[in-house]
Amino acid sequence: MAKQRKRPSDKRKLSATEQQLRAANQQLEASNQQLRASEGKLNAMLRSIGDHISMIDRDLNIIWANEATKKMFGDDIVGKKCYEVYHKRKEPCEPYPCLTLKAFQDENVHEHDTEVMGKDGKIIYFHRIANVALRDTEGKSTAVIEISRDITKRKRTEEMLQAANQQLRASEQQLKAANQQLQASEQQLKATNEQLRASEQQLKASNQQLQASEQQLRATNQQLRANEQKLLDDQAQLKSLASELTLAEESERHRIATELHATISQSLVVSKLQLDTLRASVPSRDIAGTLEEVCNSLDQTIQETKSLTFNLSSPILYELGFEAAVSEWLTERIQKKHHIATEFEDDGQPKPLDDDVRVLLFRDVRELLINVVKHANANKVKVSVRKVGSEIHVRVEDDGWGFDPAEIRVAAVKKGGFGLFSIRERLEQLGGHLEIESAPGHGTKATLIAPLKKEKINDGVKNER
The missing domain is CATH 1.20.58 (Methane Monooxygenase Hydroxylase; Chain G, domain 1)
Structure with a gap:
């Protein structure tokens, strides 16, 4: 049987399809160029950051490292085991599993302080954060990124x-x-x-x-x-x-x-x-x-x-202020992540704060909430913010186990810990103080008290200083 000749309409359809494919390829190439440009920017940013950043696969092999990491540990570290490069060990770090393997297991962010040894043999202290960076097509994590800061x-x-x-x-x-x-x-x-x-x-x-x-x-x-x-x-x-x-x-x-x-x-x-x-x-x-x-x-x-x-x-702290940052952190980091019921209460009064007071006060509230998650075994935590005279009062209260404040102070001194002591010292340096109300079985109320931004009067008009 003789082959059928292609009709002109079929040729026109094929030609149109080819043009569409060529246009799609051109768009794909343009996107790839943009991706390569973004990748170049990302690499430039990673090279400029002073922190030490590396990626590690499931076999604990270093598959990528930025310039700061190579400068400290050697240009040939890619492909080697992370415990050999950073800790000069022949076996994985103990206790097992290490921070990197924990990130693979639960896909959460892990951080701790650790001691490493540079290529010159000097001991260096790092604060290290590990988190899943890469996944395969099935969504399984294939690489963990470690960000280490020299402390x-x-x-x-x-x-x-x-x-x-x-x-x-x-x-x-x-x-x-x-x-x-x-x-x-x-x-x-x-x-x-x-x-x-x-x-x-x-x-x-x-x-x-x-x-x-x-x-x-x-x-x-x-x-x-x-x-x-x-x-x-x-x-x-x-x-x-x-x-x-x-x-x-x-x-x-x-x-x-x-x-x-x-x-x-x-x-x-x-x-x-x-x-x-x-x-x-x-x-x-x-x-x-x-x-x-x-x-x-x-x-x-x-x-x-x-x-x-x-x-x-928290960008909200600098863009929307202290109250909005605390409310967002309470919801996103405590309620959604740790499944603890939360409540935020604000008296609605303006509470102007100096920059250093706002930053340190937010850090102290965050530390108190982390303590609730770690130690209180609470079902609910409430944060209330109100203006009292020329001061701001921030109360963090939970319905957890509670404790004897006197015993906590003694334990902190014996163990050389900071915790509430650090919060108290920071507030006193700002001209404020910390009040603790707690008893075993009755929850805890921690009140942070700090001065508001002082105001001055010029030509009969009250202005914030």
């Missing part, structure tokens, strides 16, 4: 703080010993007076001894006053240093979060919108399916970048 200076500062605290305790013991010495001197004076009454010669000798003792007492008192003043000066310096460290850390976290949102997140969103548009116009199901997978991957990356940005620093 060696902070560790050294903490060691200096501990040494200073030990010196303070030693000075207190010296003060106690000096007081005991004073009591002994008083007893000696009484004995001397009895000897004075017994003999005139002994009286003269005792008077000389008394004068010498008085001089010694004056010298001791002067030394005690000098030691006391030094203790007060050291304490003020330690509080100021701790506050500056906290503000510096929050400032850096906010800077990194802002850069992530303004560059990487925006580029990823634009790329996804363009790919969605392209996918809708492509007639081929295979190409459309591939583009859909790329879009899903981009969407996952956008969500992870957004989560990372919020973990670093």
Whole structure:
């Protein structure tokens, strides 16, 4: 049977289809170029970040590392085991599973402080965050990203703080010993007076001894006053240093979060919108399916970048204010993530805050809520914010186990922990204080009190300073 000739209408359809395919390929190439440009921007950003960033697969092999990581551990670390490069071990880290494997298992964000060794053999302290970075087509995690920040200076500062605290305790013991010495001197004076009454010669000798003792007492008192003043000066310096460290850390976290949102997140969103548009116009199901997978991957990356940005620093705190940031964190991080019922209450009054007060107060509220999740076993937590005179009062209350505040203070001193002590010290440095109401079995109420931004009056008009 002779072959049928193609009709002109069929040729025109084939020609139109070919033109559509060529147009789709051109759009796909343009999208790929944009993706490569975004990838270049992402790589440039990762290279410019001072933090140490690497990706690790399920076999604990390093599959990618930024320039800061290679500079510290060597240019040849890709392909090697992470425990060999960072910890100079032959076996995986203990306790097992390590932070990276936990991220693969539960796909949650994990962070801790760890000790590593650089290529020059020096010990370095890192604060490390691990989170799932890559997934296969079935949604199974294939790589974990680790972001490590060098906290060696902070560790050294903490060691200096501990040494200073030990010196303070030693000075207190010296003060106690000096007081005991004073009591002994008083007893000696009484004995001397009895000897004075017994003999005139002994009286003269005792008077000389008394004068010498008085001089010694004056010298001791002067030394005690000098030691006391030094203790007060050291304490003020330690509080100021701790506050500056906290503000510096929050400032850096906010800077990194802002850069992530303004560059990487925006580029990823634009790329996804363009790919969605392209996918809708492509007639081929295979190409459309591939583009859909790329879009899903981009969407996952956008969500992870957004989560990372919020973990670093809440943009709501700087854009909408303290109350809005606390309300959002309470809902998103406590209720949705940990399934604890929450309630937020605001008296609606304006509560202007200085920048450092707003940042540190938000950090303290966040630490109290994290303590509720970790230790309280609570079913509900409530945060209330109100203006009282020239102060802001922020109360965090839960219906959990509760505790004896006196026992917590003693335990913190024995174990060398910070916790509520750090919150109390930061508030006092700002001119505020912390109030704790709790008892075993009756929940906990923690009230943060801090000064509002002062106001001044110019030409009869009240302005915020």
